[in-house]
Amino acid sequence: MQRRAFLHNLAAVGAISCLPISIQRSLAAEAGAVSVDELPKLEGDLTLYLGRGEGGLYENVLEAIRKRNPNLNLQIRRGATAALANSIVAEAKAGVRRADVFWAVDSGAVGLVSDAGLARPLPADLTGQLKPGFRYPQWAPVSGRIRTLPYNTERLTPDQIPDSVMALADSEFAIGWAPAYASFQSFVTAMRLLQGEKATEEWLRGVSRNATSYAGELGVVMAVERGEVDLGFANHYYTLRLKNGKPDAKVDLAFTNNDAGCLVNASGILALSEGDLPINFIRYLLTREVQSYLATEAYEIPLVNGVKPPQGLPPLSTISPPKVDLTQLADLRPTLNLMRRVGVL
């Protein structure tokens, strides 16, 4: 109870620095992740490109880091994750570098930048804190998210929803999606890798017959809840957050089985410029405090050892995600071309 109260406090004022000692100890018992108290202070100028889509929650984390490090001049450029990834590559081509760190809501965009050879390698002690299977030399996953099918509980029952995402192309459900959203594009990339180009194209055509587009996936979930559509495609946390604020919300989560429909993806961060500052900034995001905050408040899945997963999500052991190497999701260009060809982008 005390711990929850503390995390709410963190949410409200974003003050990582005012932990009572006793609580720090109880958190430390969970082991694994480092506490912010063990990290060096951040000093100097740092420009962060922040993939948009998380609303205020990432902002709260950044604000807390700012408060704790008064000598850090943190500039934030917000934009659609894919747009920022492309900007970073275009800037590098033109010989301009503006970003020191890139925090993307999606690992596909991270891969796009690291494939262009722009990411700096991360030290082994940093990546070593992450759960096995989430350790990459060039970038660090910050939090995990699962692709889900949020559905309107007044219009559908769980057994009406097929457990294959591919079957939705032939269904007559009214579907909500956000084709311009990076996570969705990664999901289509995963489908392309798993099912092939042709099947994906047919799937896109099939779904687009009954699909309504939204700007982001929170929009999708809200539309599902309003009953504007029967079901949608969105990362898991939008639904959990909506239900947290509105317990009687008419929306619930369905999962598909072992296909792109239940892909486990990650938001990730990478350093673009040399030096300790970007690396140490990344360390802050992997601390116990930030990871617990993201799990309890943002309902994201912590990827650092020893931090509890969010409430309201079925145990990960009951979900059967497909086996996809997250860095392969960087192969975004063919996906965009495909989506454009079908006319959904």
Added chain:
Amino acid sequence: MNLRPGRWPASYPLALVIALLAFVPVGVLVGLASDSAQLFDAHNLKVLTNTLLLMLFTVLGSVAIGVPLALITAYVQLPWRKFWLILLAAPLAIPSYIGAFTLYAAFGRGGEIQQWLGLPMPTVNGLAGATLVMTLYSYPFVMLTTRASLLSLDASLVNAARTLGMTIGASLWRVVLPRVVTGIAAGALLVALYSLSDFGTPAIMRLDTFTRVIFVEYNAFGLSQAAMLSLQLLVIVGLVLFLESRVRGSKEKPGRHLTLWPSRGHKLMMALSIAPVTLLAIVLPLLVFGTWLLREGTGGFDATYAWNSAHASFLAALVAVVLAIPVAHAAIAGRAGRFMERLTYFGFGVPGIVMGTALVYVGLQLPLLYQTLALLVLAYVLRFLPLAVGSVRSTAEGLDPSLVKAARLLGASPREAFQRITLPLTLRGMVAGAALVFLEAMRELPATLMLGPTGFETLATYLWRVYEAGYFGRAAIPGLLLVLMSALGLALMLSGERRAEFDVTGK
């Protein structure tokens, strides 16, 4: 102006440079598009259809609402005439994407209206939704231009028709309207340009028009494809501008104009037909913002957003007026100058998103400018310069040239004559022009999103971010501030240049 033959007026070289500068974005786009862009495909055809349909329906809707309202505000004797006029022109102070945002949130299942009244409401989106929003916020263009033409008519023709037995309705239809067609057309063309260039409304209403598709392409950094689409959009804009230059009606000698005295029944009918427009365009957005403000408070808002908006827009207004002076003077001085002025008008037809695409590329080539306030201000200036030029020129034209001649005769140098006579007398036009640029820059969205410096959040970009993230409640403060500041800008503008037009004459 007294010019020595064979010599260019002093304002020409400067005006020429500025006019060429205004053309840079188009050159950049042509270069980008020749890179590797697909010229046309099936999806393009749909986008073209959507764009043209939106333009057509918006123009029709605006004429259908704007012309009757012009008749009412020009001729009908009502109590508080000035109040009605301002109320009906007020949608001009509300950026259409704010209207789109609030209408979208108010209607539909679980929308605000359903929450207030418990009545299920249809969803407002798509072509119908975009048309509704664009019409609600652009009919004042038609109303104001038509009203200006109506006020310049002489009532004696109508009186003649009436004496010959024509009803009032028939004489309005057959005698009055044909004589104000140019006024209606001028307003309709403004509406057409506006509907072509708007980005926020189609994006929020989820209608694939050129501006929205260009934004998607830009976000995938398909700069060359975005440039190709931009050029296609510019072709349409060029056509509309060409049409506008064709429509120049003959002037009629103004006389006493018509005055109609409505009965109580007529008044009621008019009120009933005006009410839905005002309710949807003004009352609803304010109510929605008010509800959100009460529900969610002022969380997340930072006063620097307002400061950033005002700061950048002020710089743009200042630069635009300074640049407008030589262009306006060149336009008065001769034919070549008039042509240069026309060139700067092109920038106004270039939608913000297109300007942004071009300048992002320019910035990448000139890293010194990339992501700086200077580049953003340049984008504003290039787009809104014609507003300042028009304002400065119309006051300068109204100037009595004999004053300057007298000053010269008394020994003043051309510079002194300009400083002591021309400048003070055109100050009002400059202020009006600056206010207009300020107003437009303040609410500009797509170019600001693309070009703004890192961490530079304005009211418009913050609104967009809030919309994208789905935290609608946080839109209340920036939305209300934007409307308030727009209203102030509009008031300043009206008090300057257009005083005559707005004056309720016939007293």
